[in-house]
Amino acid sequence: MEVKMKKSMALAGIFALFFGLSVMAYAQGDAAKEAATARAHAMMANGATSLDMAHTHLHHVINCLVGSDGEGYDAAAGTPCKGMGHGAIPDSADNATLHKKLETALQHARKGLGSDSLDTVHKHAAKAAAAIGDTAEQKSSGGYSW
Numbered sequence: 001m002e003v004k005m006k007k008s009m010a011l012a013g014i015f016a017l018f019f020g021l022s023v024m025a026y027a028q029g030d031a032a033k034e035a036a037t038a039r040a041h042a043m044m045a046n047g048a049t050s051l052d053m054a055h056t057h058l059h060h061v062i063n064c065l066v067g068s069d070g071e072g073y074d075a076a077a078g079t080p081c082k083g084m085g086h087g088a089i090p091d092s093a094d095n096a097t098l099h100k101k102l103e104t105a106l107q108h109a110r111k112g113l114g115s116d117s118l119d120t121v122h123k124h125a126a127k128a129a130a131a132i133g134d135t136a137e138q139k140s141s142g143g144y145s146w
Helices: 003-026 031-047 051-067 096-114 118-132 136-140
Strands: none
Touching: 003 096, 031 051, 031 096, 031 118, 051 096, 096 118
16 A cells, blocks of 8 residues: 555656646747747838838837837737747747847847838848847748748
């Protein structure tokens, strides 16, 4: 009886450990997917034919990068990364290289958002997309630079 109890407790402990790790992985989010989405919206901002549309896509870039708790997040602009994580920047904290790229992209997205010149917005949107570069997810699917 005592052996069964120990086995049951050990199995329960193992289950709790794996369940806890799964929850932690989910809670951290997927920085690569968020970054790929941010990059796609930076490219859309770069190709936008109106200032309003370019600004909307740059808001999407910012929202995907900073997450709903981040500085500059604007729910009214829309959140294409909803449900993917907490923002590519917070979710990439354990990847210094990606984190730095995303911070650079965020700076350009913010500069573009602050401009009333479509040409300037396009330049910063292109720089934001270039800063993010091809994510691992895009490379594995053959989806290199547009």
